[in-house]
Amino acid sequence: xxxxxxxxxxxxxxxxxxxxxxxxxxxxxxxxxxxxxxxxxxxxxxxxxxxxxxxxxxxxxxxxxxxxxxxxxxxxxxxxxxxxxxxxxxxxxxxxxxxxxxxxxxxxxxxxxxxxxxxxxxxxxxxxxxxxxxxxxxxxxxxxxxxxxxxxxxxxxxxxxxxxxxxxxxxxxxxxxxxxxxxxxxxxxxxxxxxxxxxxxxxxxxxxxxxxxxxxxxxxxxxxxxxxxxxxxxxxxxxxxxxxxxxxxxxxxxxxxxxxxxxxxxxxxxxxxxxxxxxxxxxxxxxxxxxxxxxxxxxxxxxxxxxxxxxxxxxxxxxxxxxxxxxxxxxxxxxxxxxxxxxxxxxxxxxxxxxxxxxxxxxxxxxxxxxxxxxxxxxxxxxxxxxxxxxxxxxxxxxxxxxxxxxxxxxxxxxxxxxxxxxxxxxxxxxxxxxxxxxxxxxxxxxxxxxxxxxxxxxxxxxxxxxxxxxxxxxxxxxxxxxxxxxxxxxxxxxxxxxxxxxxxxxxxxxxxxxxxx
Amino acid sequence: xxxxxxxxxxxxxxxxxxxxxxxxxxxxxxxxxxxxxxxxxxxxxxxxxxxxxxxxxxxxxxxxxxxxxxxxxxxxxxxxxxxxxxxxxxxxxxxxxxxxxxxxxxxxxxxxxxxxxxxxxxxxxxxxxxxxxxxxxxxxxxxxxxxxxxxxxxxxxxxxxxxxxxxxxxxxxxxxxxxxxxxxxxxxxxxxxxxxxxxxxxxxxxxxxxxxxxxxxxxxxxxxxxxxxxxxxxxxxxxxxxxxxxxxxxxxxxxxxxxxxxxxxxxxxxxxxxxxxxxxxxxxxxxxxxxxxxxxxxxxxxxxxxxxxxxxx
Numbered sequence: 101x102x103x104x105x106x107x108x109x110x111x112x113x114x115x116x117x118x119x120x121x122x123x124x125x126x127x128x129x130x131x132x133x134x135x136x137x138x139x140x141x142x143x144x145x146x147x148x149x150x151x152x153x154x155x156x157x158x159x160x161x162x163x164x165x166x167x168x169x170x171x172x173x174x175x176x177x178x179x180x181x182x183x184x185x186x187x188x189x190x191x192x193x194x195x196x197x198x199x200x201x202x203x204x205x206x207x208x209x210x211x212x213x214x215x216x217x218x219x220x221x222x223x224x225x226x227x228x229x230x231x232x233x234x235x236x237x238x239x240x241x242x243x244x245x246x247x248x249x250x251x252x253x254x255x256x257x258x259x260x261x262x263x264x265x266x267x268x269x270x271x272x273x274x275x276x277x278x279x280x281x282x283x284x285x286x287x288x289x290x291x292x293x294x295x296x297x298x299x300x301x302x303x304x305x306x307x308x309x310x311x312x313x314x315x316x317x318x319x320x321x322x323x324x325x326x327x328x329x330x331x332x333x334x335x336x337x338x339x340x341x342x343x344x345x346x347x348x349x350x351x352x353x354x355x356x357x358x359x360x361x362x363x364x365x366x367x368x369x370x371x372x373x374x375x376x377x378x379x380x381x382x383x384x385x386x387x388x389x390x391x392x393x394x395x396x397x398x399x400x401x402x403x404x405x406x407x408x409x410x411x412x413x414x415x416x417x418x419x420x421x422x423x424x425x426x427x428x429x430x431x432x433x434x435x436x437x438x439x440x441x442x443x444x445x446x447x448x449x450x451x452x453x454x455x456x457x458x459x460x461x462x463x464x465x466x467x468x469x470x471x472x473x474x475x476x477x478x479x480x481x482x483x484x485x486x487x488x489x490x491x492x493x494x495x496x497x498x499x500x501x502x503x504x505x506x507x508x509x510x511x512x513x514x515x516x517x518x519x520x521x522x523x524x525x526x527x528x529x530x531x532x533x534x535x536x537x538x539x540x541x542x543x544x545x546x547x548x549x550x551x552x553x554x555x556x557x558x559x560x561x562x563x564x565x566x567x568x569x570x571x572x573x574x575x576x577x578x579x580x581x582x583x584x585x586x587x588x589x590x591x592x593x594x595x596x597x598x599x600x601x602x603x604x605x606x607x608x609x610x611x612x613x614x615x616x617x618x
Numbered sequence: 619x620x621x622x623x624x625x626x627x628x629x630x631x632x633x634x635x636x637x638x639x640x641x642x643x644x645x646x647x648x649x650x651x652x653x654x655x656x657x658x659x660x661x662x663x664x665x666x667x668x669x670x671x672x673x674x675x676x677x678x679x680x681x682x683x684x685x686x687x688x689x690x691x692x693x694x695x696x697x698x699x700x701x702x703x704x705x706x707x708x709x710x711x712x713x714x715x716x717x718x719x720x721x722x723x724x725x726x727x728x729x730x731x732x733x734x735x736x737x738x739x740x741x742x743x744x745x746x747x748x749x750x751x752x753x754x755x756x757x758x759x760x761x762x763x764x765x766x767x768x769x770x771x772x773x774x775x776x777x778x779x780x781x782x783x784x785x786x787x788x789x790x791x792x793x794x795x796x797x798x799x800x801x802x803x804x805x806x807x808x809x810x811x812x813x814x815x816x817x818x819x820x821x822x823x824x825x826x827x828x829x830x831x832x833x834x835x836x837x838x839x840x841x842x843x844x845x846x847x848x849x850x851x852x853x854x855x856x857x858x859x860x861x862x863x864x865x866x867x868x869x870x871x872x873x874x875x876x877x878x879x880x881x882x883x884x885x886x887x888x889x890x891x892x893x894x895x896x897x898x899x900x901x902x903x904x905x906x907x908x909x910x911x912x913x914x915x916x917x918x919x920x921x922x923x924x925x926x927x928x929x930x931x
Contacts, residue, residue, distance in 0.1 A: 113817065113820075113821055114851040114852060115813070115816065115817035115820060115847075115848075115851045115852070116817055117810075117813065117814070117817070117921050119915055119917070119919050119921070120810050120813075120814075120911065120915070120919075121810070121813075121814045121817065122814065153899060155811065155814060155815070155818075155898060155899070158818060158821075159818055159819055159889075159891065159894070159896060194899060196886070196897050196899075197886075197897055197899050199897070200896045200897035200898075203896070231893075231894075232894070233892075233894070534655060
């Protein structure tokens with residue numbers, strides 16, 4: 101049975117109440133490779149438990165954890181219980197529910213590089229299918245080192261687990277390769293055993309409520325879309341700042357860097373969401389087609405242009421709030437001469453009719469002054485500054501309108517415009533009209549992993565990345581990666597607790613722009 | 619007795635915002651950068667009898683404000699003395715880690731039953747323009763008198779709870795439904811989690827029979843709604859109600875053929891299907907939880923409306 105057939109057969113039963121019931125989920129088993137790892141404990145298991153708490157999982161549900169550590173089912177359940185209790189956010193832990201949920205947790209120790217492990221997994225899946233009635237639907241979740249993705253796909257494929265009487269899907273975490281070529285290689289390996297419709301490339305940024313809200317904001321309202329183009333928008337700034345360093349992940353981060361870790365995937369997807377054309381429907385492929393089209397429109401920089409449109413940075417020691425912060429090169433596991441970028445600022449250009457001439461500035465970095473992710477859309481100034489020459493307006497009157505889409509924290513939307521100050525005379529002052537996601541809807545927002553896991557279980561790939569999108573975004577950053585790899589930077593070039601290297605300010609200044617201070 | 623005019627209430631509300639936005643004595647506007655954010659997504663009108671515990675009601679409304687920020691108008695109906703008066707205030711809260719208070723408006727009108735006829739002319743102009751109007755009808759006195767028609771503009775929603783005033787609420791809901799309004803019954807809302815569990819468990823089944831066992835002398839609206847819903851959705855299934863002999867007023871068990879049994883208990887259900895025994899958690903059925911669900915539905919709920927018509931027959 102194909103995955104599509106399975107989805108259709110589970111839809112619209114006579115008793116389904118679309119107005120009040122949660123989205124219908126089919127029975128299934130989730131196999132987690134790397135089940136003893138951090139991601140499983142911190143994100144995956146709390147998300148699955150929370151889905152169970154909300155009654156969003158079908159009664160026929162099971163989790164099979166797999167990793168090299170020897171453990172019994174009960175030991176695995178105990179570890180997962182501790183993890184859920186520790187990392188569950190905004191939710192109570194319910195012992196009765198856990199007992200019921202834990203009956204569906206199983207564990208098999210195995211080395212994913214050993215083909216025998218997959219035979220054992222197959223037997224386990226058959227047993228679980230009988231005991232838990234999972235309809236032979238299986239979601240394989242690869243929460244392992246990226247180097248193990250291809251061997252796992254191969255192991256599953258050769259053991260006959262990539263197909264079955266129910267649907268089979270495989271979820272892979274970023275990074276999807278470390279450059280364009282390796283991304284293609286990885287995909288070729290995966291596609292030997294799984295077809296594109298079975299592969300779910302997770303980008304947890306797309307699972308964030310506020311990123312999804314960008315689509316609602318743009319395409320659910322009639323008033324913004326007419327302004328959403330080069331005629332009215334001067335520039336777009338996307339910021340993803342972290343106020344902490346690499347926090348013990350120095351060894352991993354040293355191989356990745358900010359451009360690979362954030363820009364190529366998360367922020368390119370956010371840019372695509374902000375700039376894409378409206379899709380004809382809200383189906384997975386229609387939305388992803390538009391995102392992919394946008395990413396293919398991103399201008400691939402010429403090698404000689406890279407120094408003008410890309411700035412690399414690395415934090416050095418600094419002092420924040422009376423606390424001494426070490427530099428990246430002093431982090432554990434980091435080469436003292438490391439050339440890794442902990443900061444990246446890029447000017448992207450989108451070569452289509454809507455965005456020609458509008459720079460999209462993207463910056464991300466570690467050890468910046470505050471943790472904030474936002475998109476600032478700066479509109480063009482009013483064509484005539486009628487209040488400037490009458491001697492009563494202050495300089496603020498010339499402040500351009502800004503639309504801020506805040507992703508985290510304080511998720512929401514703000515529109516800045518000028519207003520007359522009360523009193524005699526025509527003095528203008530910028531004011532802010534705010535929509536605060538958390539306070540306008542006091543409900544708890546699901547964590548990104550809850551949204552994305554549920555989507556994978558129901559077969560909705562809208563928020564997952566497709567291979568053509570992965571390749572398009574690698575293509576856009578590849579010349580920058582190549583250029584940076586060929587140069588020796590004078591790092592560190594910004595102190596911890598500051599807004600990045602001076603060169604990033606200069607990059608915008610060349611276009612007559614300045615970074616917004618979030 | 620004083621008179622109450624909508625203009626005066628609106629002015630009091632406007633004054634309240636000015637006062638709230640003023641910085642404390644000795645602080646400049648700049649120092650008080652956080653300020654106040656007004657939140658409003660609907661008008662919520664609650665009709666309650668004066669005997670209602672005002673603390674409980676206030677708490678329910680305050681909690682609802684977080685998810686459904688609204689201009690709340692509470693109309694308290696008092697027996698006996700001749701009274702018609704109003705007061706305005708705000709429900710404010712400071713989200714954790716933020717500098718800005720979020721505030722919603724609340725108007726409380728106290729009236730004697732004799733003045734119920736004046737209420738529509740006061741309340742109608744107070745509804746926030748362009749936003750939905752929700753009427754939560756908890757007052758038996760209002761139900762008995764039926765003087766609420768004028769305050770519910772077409773497109774608004776009437777929410778009652780037939781568990782509290784069975785036949786009166788059902789007939790009131792039917793009257794509004796027949797007039798084209800959107801309606802909701804908290805007795806139906808209480809069933810959502812159970813209905814969802816039944817739908818999940820019976821996904822691929824076409825059962826021959828479903829037995830609903832309830833406690834109490836007569837079936838309350840909940841078992842009757844459940845029976846109506848199952849009968850309509852599964853026309854070939856025999857659905858029956860059965861008393862369990864105990865006192866109370868709840869659904870205690872649902873059995874589907876012989877292989878699925880759902881035992882309800884406080885806060886959830888245990889269910890047995892073949893060899894599998896599992897537990898499901900239900901959300902709490904406080905007024906807040908139930909209203910939270912109902913206020914989120916502003917369109918006609920056709921499944922409920924069909925069940926309501928069946929129960930009303």
